[in-house]
Amino acid sequence: MSHVSSKVTPWEARRQRPAKGKSGSKLAHESAEKHVLGTATYIDDMPESAGTLFAAVGKSTIAHGKILSLDLTAVRNAPGVVDVITLDDIPGEKDIGPVFKGDPIFADGVVEFHGQALFAVVAESFEQAKRAVLLAQVRYEEQPALLTIKEALQQNAFVRPAHSMQKGNARMAVQNAPIQMSGELYVKGQEHFYLEGQISYALPAEDGGIKLYCSSQHPSEVQKLVAEVLDVPINHVQVEVRRMGGGFGGKETQAAQWGCIASVFAQRLNRPVKMRLDRQDDMVLTGKRHDFYNRYHLGIDENGKILGADIELAGFCGYSPDLSDAIVDRAMFHVDNAYDLNNARVIGHRCKTNTVSNTAYRGFGGPQGMIFAEAMLDDIARKVGKDPLDVRKINFYRDGGSTHYGQPIEDFYLPELVAQLEHDCDYRARRTAIAEFNRDHRWKKRGLALTPIRFGISFTIQFLNQAGALVHIYTDGSVHLNHGGTEMGQGLFTKVAQVVAHEFDIDIDMVQASATATDKVPNTSPTAASSGSDLNGKAAQNACQILKSRLVQFAQQHFQVNAVDVRFMNNHVVIGANEDSAQWISFADFVTLAYQNRVSLSTTGYYATPKIHYNRDTANGRPFFYYAFGACCAEVEIDTLTGEYKVLRADILHDVGRSLNPAIDIGQIEGAFIQGMGWLTTEELLWDDKGRLQSNSAATYKIPTSVDIPEHFTVQLFDRANAEDTIYNSKAVGEPPFMHGIAVWCALRDAVASVADYKISPPLDTPATPERVLNAVMFCQQEIRP
């Protein structure tokens, strides 16, 4: 036998116990040890090839207007500058819009937002490039800028046409209802604040092609756009992503521009080019979660049951469509959250503004729709004088019903989950205790809220619901795994490797997940929509099953046994029906034998999500394969003199089906909750009246810190197998728990409402900063003043 890596545990030692790290085990993240040592390599950590140049973009200083002249003489003459490009220097396609056109790589004669890229520079150092871009002389003819949703609505400025969904007759139902009510909510967007900023590193390759390392959730799209921009066939470009330092949707479409610019320079100069956005450029130049301005007219009965809902949503899309069509659609899909609106009309507007083009962000519009559902339910509760949880319960969907887009309600066990959390977190007793606390305290008030989540899983663009994988088995029994999903910290590589270990019943350390690469698995979908493990797990499983069937077939012939008598077990292949006489062959020896008998040990796997269909013209169908459920109960305390607050407690019960990895799933839930809480509390995007982003740094945009997390914080998994045939009956987990943060906002509003003895539902746009909380408190104080 030739040399065996010292990393490989002897096979004999692996026989006596079940294989380690299979699906369902609480395995650490595959890179955990490298993370803590700082040796996990991100793109900026890669050794730079000799001659590497550094790119930076010159930004516009107005929000809207014509570019009259662009004088780059001083830029070209700046120290260290090697090359400067403008739109005219792009060899191929100049528009890198991902779905719809409208995203020129540099402003095309007209500036559409403050900070838009006008040109790019490469220099010998990053600092030289950054200094040089400031030297441009630009003359503009400034034009009025649209900076708010309301202005866009007034002027009918949209990036895409409005869309509507209907069920029954909402207008009639509202009109005929015993109680009618209206309300609105402005929900601000959110900066992704991935810790690793956007970055691409382009290396010149054969025939004018490019090898691009890009921190992207969608390498196939970057590959396609780079090819188009360079005017080469797609097969001339390879894009590789080993890991990202966070993505959250911000690197789904918006990593491409920087990869394209780096590639253009690399091709022009035949030199390696790195394009890294520093934090401020990243915040100014890339899109964020959409603001939404939402309005409702409701018809309800005296118990608070919704009879009809007429709802209008308007998303703050920025200057171009990007993914906004699908994002506003998803907000519309989720404006019912868990509640049967009975009769509903939902309209979604895609407002065009002279701001950066907003993009995907964890939840993809869903949170902005769902929070509005919860706002409505709270408003109803105040109106009819009931506990908000009771009003929520009477409005829950029931199996057999259908949504406002025609998807049938089935396997709807959310009420059961909510009841369990209500019991476990002692909701009723705490409600009483809080009422007492609020009576006894003049300036401090507490609030409580228990809110549910029902989030649809699948890309609502049907063709994206497919994935590929590539699995090789080598003769030492080690397995190489590749799939179309990208690793951004969510543990996808770990989970899919667990699937492979599970299928072959081998230890996880025999499975090596490798960098996502467009030349290994082609035409991939973005790692987005929470779909990573659903799609890629199934594709990898498919590849394993293909290989297993080949191996079993080989064993049948070789050992003259039946297929059922070939089992993969404890890192071995067990041949024979009889327990005592069965032959145990180590996985390595077995695959070597297969290899020597000319069995192919490599295959691709493929998966396409079944059952889903949606006709957008009729706004009807089954866009989602299934729904993920969860509920969160949050308790807060506010200071009615300053509006400051503290989240005292949060209890979460969340449904991930049969968990692929409970440790990773709980990590996703906790992290998503805090990110959702940040969105609705401390994180505030702000533009000035010139359209300049004011919240443009970590000093002015505040994501939560460790002290902001609830003093008492529990997360439990609701253990029930997904009724749909997902990978080991698990459920997607990336996005759904983000919306648990809504419970914090509802609890803050509950605390404020106590000031007016819960008689009114205080206005509380988001984020609920201390300033907005204090304003809401003062609103209540004025309302109750005799």
Next chain:
Amino acid sequence: MFCYMLDQLVRKLQSILRTELSTEIQRCRAMPPHIRHNGVKAAPFNRAVGQKTGVSVIRFNLNGRWIEDNKIDPNCTILKYLRTTMMQPDAKEGCAAGDCGACTLMLGEMTERGIEYRTLNACIALMANAHERYLLTPSGIGRAGQLHPAQQAMVDCHGSQCGFCTPGFVMSLANLYQQAGLHAQQSALTDEQIHAALSGNLCRCTGYRPIIEAAHKMAELPVCDVRDISARSGVQTFNPQAENVSPTSPQALQEVDGRRLFMPLTEEQLKALLREYPEACLWAGGTDIGLEITQRFKQFDTIICLNRITTLAQTQEQGGQLWLGAGVTYSQAEHQLADLFPSFAQLLHRIGSRQIRNMGTLGGNIANASPIGDTPPAFLALNATLEIDGNHGRRDVAIDDFYLGYKQTVLQPGEYLRAIRIKTLQSSESLTLHKISKRYDDDISAVMFALYLDVQNGIIEQARLACGGVAATPLRALKTEQALIGQPFSENTFLQAANSIGQDYQPLSDVRASKEYRLQVTRNLLLKSYLELTAGQAGDAA
């Protein structure tokens, strides 16, 4: 099972050897020739600071190896040097502004008690800060298979997801581990200690819960003392006192392409330098001015670092007066003010982050003259006296007279802020401080509120109210003070006085708050201060 563990152990050991070897080879290849480390025979160390001998050279210990380099630009940050020149990318750049903590490192200094460490943001700390100091980085305090307890606990508790912020968290935790004495003895940490240590580390993935769990968990793991790593190739003792300090203009510590950095050890040297370079950039903590380099890509021609001048870092209490050297860091002040001015010490816990408090100084906060500095309102309320020294001789200035306008002070070129003097409080006196910001930790004030009161026999004898964030400079509220002075110490007095706030302050709206909120909350803080001062006496104060 035992076989398996043994096997694991052998594998780990082998992988360590391989990793060590390959990184070592890579580094030797990568290192430019002007850099010497202890693999190469190092020349005897010449003191570059304060002496006219030898060449300008930065000398520091990185994870146990002494390194000398005489080609470092004075504007070069520690992070940039490690990531580019040293090709050691374990510390990450998340914001390059000292706000996210991904670049957090431990900086050790030899003291009588051995090497003592503190964390800093390597992204805005100059390489000069590392001179004659011991730097520790994530890949230095542990190795694959032999992790530091902070690292092991982070792995065990699932404390990393994307991993980009993780090295910074690890260093903050490892520093806490060392400071809390866990290297000598296992003991439990409080949540408060943990939050304080992590206040400057942002994580976007985990929601912090597993990281806090890891902090508790690391205290239960087998002990580890990182001083052994720093001391691996010998400890150098640098004793400025033992050396012949030249009172005349000292030699530059760094001099590259006409840009130079000086690191005076005495005020005499500082004055001599100020005579020669009156327009030099005075660098105390550098937590604000560092951003000029990393955000605006400015390069200073002449930098004078103030943080090795021992007389500026002293604190003295004498005759009812507290003398605070301008170079006292926030972290030092947190300890020194804890007894005499507990509310001030509490406020300091909320300034910046642990890393920033380890770097930033009281003097810097005052002389920076930002309208949103957190300590100037407190010093205004305490009627502090500022000692100024320099080319024009020493003078005292009342802090009331110090600020001339937005970012403008009475400091002339060639002058520096030497110390702050405040009177200690009598039993009738109080200092109430409130910081209002969107986020509790590591945020800049929307309003910083500071109220000094002297209440005798139920009458307010003296009142000084000063706020930040309400005007172009930190500003006293003279009309409101007048509405308080001479009045009974009662809720009504404070409610009435609050009506004067609008006459004292005309704040602006900006990214932190609207002008309306700033006024309203300032009014309300007056009442809140009263309620807090009377808490326990007046029943419902909470």
